[in-house]
Structure formats: C-alpha cells, structure tokens
Amino acid sequence: MSLAENSKNWRSGLSLAECNRYMLTHQIHCDVTFRVGKEGKLVRAHKYVLSCRSPVFDAMLYGDLAESDDIIVPDIEPSSFDVLLRFLYCGEVNFSLDTVTSVLYAADKYGVDDLVTTIKSYLDQNITNETVLIILESAKLFNLEDLLKKCKNFIESDPFPVFQSSSALEVTKETLTYIISLDSLVMDELEIYQFLIKWSENQCDRVGMEKTDQNIRAVMGDLIYSIRFHTMNLDTFVKDVCNREILDAQEKLSLQQVIVGSVDKEKTKFKFEERTCETFCVLRGERKDTERFWAYSRSLPDCIEFTVNKTVRIHGFVMWGGRSIPYTYTIQGKLFANSKEVSTVPVQTIEKRESSDIKFTIPLPEPVRLVPGVRYRTWVRLEGPESWRGQNYRSSVTEHGVEFVFYAHSGKTNGTSHTRGQFPGFVCSL
Incomplete structure (x- = not known):
C-alpha cells in the first residue's frame, strides 16, 4: 500500500500550507530531483509548487529548455536550499545571521522576491556593532543600496566599537577596503592601522602562514595605501609605525617628509584626502552673567568633569572671552580620563580684537575619543583680564544622540562648577 493510500485522511482539516509541508516532508508524488551542494545531496520536490512560486523554476521546469534529468545545484548548500523550499511550500522562514547570506543568494538566484x-x-532590523559588517557584506553582494547606506551610516556614527567587535576580524578584504577607504570614516588613523595589522594576522592564522611583518604586508596589499598616515604627528608615526617593517624604508622616509611638509605627495601611492567629519557644539548654556565677571588673578585652573553615554570625539573647549575688547590671554589646557592626563594644550597666547569674540575655542592637538564608563575632566588655566561667565548651566545635555552629564571638580579650582563659570561648551564630532 502506498504512503498516500495509507494516509488517505492526512488532508482532512489541513491548510494548504500544511498540506504542502506534509507532501514535501514525506516526499509524496515528487516529480523533480535536485543534486544539491558540493556533495550532490539528493533533494526531491514538486514541479507545480516550485513553478507557482518562482519564475526561474517555472522556466527551468516548464519552459522550452526544461530540464528532464536531475538538476545540479552545486552553488547552494543543502541546508539553505531546504530553507528556500520550505518558504516556497508553506511560507516558513528559518535562517540566522550565520546562514542568511547563503539563503539570500538562493532566493535571489531563483527570483523568490518575497523571501x-x-x-x-530582517537584516535592516538587526544592525548592531556585532552584525553590521556581516550585513554590509550581504548588502554589497546583492546590490541592496538602501541597506548598504544604512550600514555605512551606522559605521560612520560610531566606528570604534564596530572595529572592536568579534566579527570584524572575519570581514572580507573587499568589505574592509570599502570601509577603510571611506573619507567619512572619522577614526584615529593609528587605530585603523593597528586594526589592519590584527586583521592581517588573523588572515595569516587562517591559512597557516607565519605572522611576520613581510607576510602581514603581503596580506594587506593595497589596503595599506588607504591609511592616512600623513595626519599622524611625527612622534606617533616614528614610535608606532616605523618600529615595524610593514612599510618599507622608502615609504617610511616619504611619509615622514610628507608629515613635516617637505615632499610632493604625488610621489607616493598613499591617500592624502582628509577624512571629513561634522563637528558640533555641546553647549552647557549660552547665557552669560552680565552682572558679575570671572577673574583669574589667583592663577588657579578652571575645571569641569563629565561623562558620556556614547562614543564621541572631542576637538576642543569653548571658553568665555574678555569683557573688554581687545583682550589677550595666556592659556594652558589639559584633558584627563579617570585622573590620567590624555591630552595637553601647551602654553600659548591668544588675542581677540572683534566685538563678536565673546567666546573663543581652545583646540586640542588631536581629537580625543570619549567613551562611556570613564569620568573626564577638562582643565584650563588662563592668565589675563576678567572674562564673562556663564550661569544656570544645565547639568546634562544631549547632542546628536550623545548625553553629557556634568559634575563639579572637588579639587582646588578657580570656581567653575556644573552650574556656573567657564566651559560653556565643547566642540565634538561623531
């Protein structure tokens, strides 16, 4: 007795999707055979179901050039082909980030637009620091422009945790080239370079290659030319780049000359376009106290402490200027992270002569990345005339999705606190 006869009541009470699932699972009346994957796993199905759901299957099974023998499908793994079939038969969706690319390939190949x-x-709703690179690769592979743009914007908004993710070292060279070449990737070039070394070492491990500087450079290939070495200061370049043999001697010499401004950039293969970023001001408050002033006769620093809830880069401090024009200040600045000094503005003189200069900015030598979980402290010592001062500052400010929470510094200072004094704002970028 056949399976169909033995189960003559199986159709009773079942939906069409349930019937289709039953027929596929129990291989009832199958009339087409596939050999799937590299090992050619035998998969049976039904021409009518496939042709109804896929124009590619319809042409393949009922068109003028319809195939009569087993259909060979070497480029799709059996597990992904099974996901495709179950979607066609009963609308089941069963994939994960580990399998989604191969299932998307199968759906695209056979024109299953619904899948x-x-x-x-699914990909659009699951973009995180851990997944964005995997999803970006799928978007590039299948020309999903909207998804590609969303992944790009996500990486640009906060690249550091993406590069720190466990999936970053597994990204393909093509995708890594795309990311590192972005002029809008605002990240410290030394950090990008150090990540590129780790990625190359991981590639060496995968093929059993010794992790020498020469092999690392061979793996990098032209990727190395996307690092904007010219933006590093000379000390950083010598200490953290020239200490290895990843660049050859001529490249090191040429880049050092570019850094100090004494060579034609056209003579090297490296990129010299500046990476672009949108800076913005984080303002604690713009209201100046017109009745009282801020004096600097005691030579004490003004300080304010703060935390952030999201990675952001700080470029400089906004300060109140002198009450009378013109004015001149001798300034010195510092930035601390958990009481450790991380950036220093050397002693210098600033002079302002315009009536609009009620504020001025003290730029840091290089932008500093601020991260959650760290308590930061700005420190500025001014010597000069009385300045304006702020009042009724807000204790927390959110700009571009980043929340800054401010605290008074407990040490001996010139009096700035979370409610008054100096530091009306900071210049930052994402």
Whole structure:
C-alpha cells in the first residue's frame, strides 16, 4: 500500500500550507530531483509548487529548455536550499545571521522576491556593532543600496566599537577596503592601522602562514595605501609605525617628509584626502552673567568633569572671552580620563580684537575619543583680564544622540562648577 493510500485522511482539516509541508516532508508524488551542494545531496520536490512560486523554476521546469534529468545545484548548500523550499511550500522562514547570506543568494538566484524582501527586512532590523559588517557584506553582494547606506551610516556614527567587535576580524578584504577607504570614516588613523595589522594576522592564522611583518604586508596589499598616515604627528608615526617593517624604508622616509611638509605627495601611492567629519557644539548654556565677571588673578585652573553615554570625539573647549575688547590671554589646557592626563594644550597666547569674540575655542592637538564608563575632566588655566561667565548651566545635555552629564571638580579650582563659570561648551564630532 502506498504512503498516500495509507494516509488517505492526512488532508482532512489541513491548510494548504500544511498540506504542502506534509507532501514535501514525506516526499509524496515528487516529480523533480535536485543534486544539491558540493556533495550532490539528493533533494526531491514538486514541479507545480516550485513553478507557482518562482519564475526561474517555472522556466527551468516548464519552459522550452526544461530540464528532464536531475538538476545540479552545486552553488547552494543543502541546508539553505531546504530553507528556500520550505518558504516556497508553506511560507516558513528559518535562517540566522550565520546562514542568511547563503539563503539570500538562493532566493535571489531563483527570483523568490518575497523571501528576498523578508530577508532585507530582517537584516535592516538587526544592525548592531556585532552584525553590521556581516550585513554590509550581504548588502554589497546583492546590490541592496538602501541597506548598504544604512550600514555605512551606522559605521560612520560610531566606528570604534564596530572595529572592536568579534566579527570584524572575519570581514572580507573587499568589505574592509570599502570601509577603510571611506573619507567619512572619522577614526584615529593609528587605530585603523593597528586594526589592519590584527586583521592581517588573523588572515595569516587562517591559512597557516607565519605572522611576520613581510607576510602581514603581503596580506594587506593595497589596503595599506588607504591609511592616512600623513595626519599622524611625527612622534606617533616614528614610535608606532616605523618600529615595524610593514612599510618599507622608502615609504617610511616619504611619509615622514610628507608629515613635516617637505615632499610632493604625488610621489607616493598613499591617500592624502582628509577624512571629513561634522563637528558640533555641546553647549552647557549660552547665557552669560552680565552682572558679575570671572577673574583669574589667583592663577588657579578652571575645571569641569563629565561623562558620556556614547562614543564621541572631542576637538576642543569653548571658553568665555574678555569683557573688554581687545583682550589677550595666556592659556594652558589639559584633558584627563579617570585622573590620567590624555591630552595637553601647551602654553600659548591668544588675542581677540572683534566685538563678536565673546567666546573663543581652545583646540586640542588631536581629537580625543570619549567613551562611556570613564569620568573626564577638562582643565584650563588662563592668565589675563576678567572674562564673562556663564550661569544656570544645565547639568546634562544631549547632542546628536550623545548625553553629557556634568559634575563639579572637588579639587582646588578657580570656581567653575556644573552650574556656573567657564566651559560653556565643547566642540565634538561623531
């Protein structure tokens, strides 16, 4: 007795999707055979179901050039082909980030637009620091422009945790080239370079290659030319780049000359376009106290402490200027992270002559990345005339999705606190 006869009541009370699932699972009346994957796993199915759901299968099974023998499918793994079939038969969706690319390939190959749309929606809703690179690779591979743009914007908004993710070292060279070449990737070039070394070492491990500087450079190939070495200061370049043989002697010499401004950039293969970033001001308050002033006769520093809830880069401190024009200040600045000095503005003189200069900015030598979980302290010592001062500052400010929470410094200072005094704002970028 056949399986169909033995189960003559199986159709009773079942939906069409349930019937299709039953027929596929129990291989009832199958009339087409596939050999799937590199090992050619035998998979049986039904022409009518496939042709109804896929124009590619319809042409393949009922068109003028319809195939009569087993259909060979070497480029799709059996597990992904099974996901495709179960979607066609009963609308089941069963994939994960580990399998989504291969399932998307199968759906795209056979023109199953509903499944492609479902996968795009899934990817769009699951972009995180851990997944964005995997999703970006799928977006590039299948020309999903909207998804690619969303991944790009996500990386640009906060690249450091993306590069720190466990998936970053597994990204393909093509995808890494795309990311590192972005002029809008605002990240410390030394950090990008150090990540590139780790990625190359991981590639060496995967093929059993010794992790010498020469092999690391061979793995990097032209990727190395996307690092904007010219933006590093000379001390950093000599200490952290020239200490290894990843760049050759001529490249090191040429880049050192570019850094100090004494060579034609066209003579090297490296990129010299500046990475672009949108800076913005984080203002504690713009209201100046017109009745009282801020004096600096005691030579004490003004300080304020703060935390952030999201990674952001700080470029400088906004300060109140002199009450009378013109004015001149001798300034010195510092930035501390958990009481450790991380940036120093050397002693220098600033002079302002315009009536609009009620504020001025003290730029840091290089932007500093601020991260959650760290308590930061700005420190500025001014010598000069009385300045304006702020009042009724807000204790927390949110700009561009980053929350800054301010605290008074407990040490001996010139009097600035979370409610009054200096530091009306900071210049930052994402």
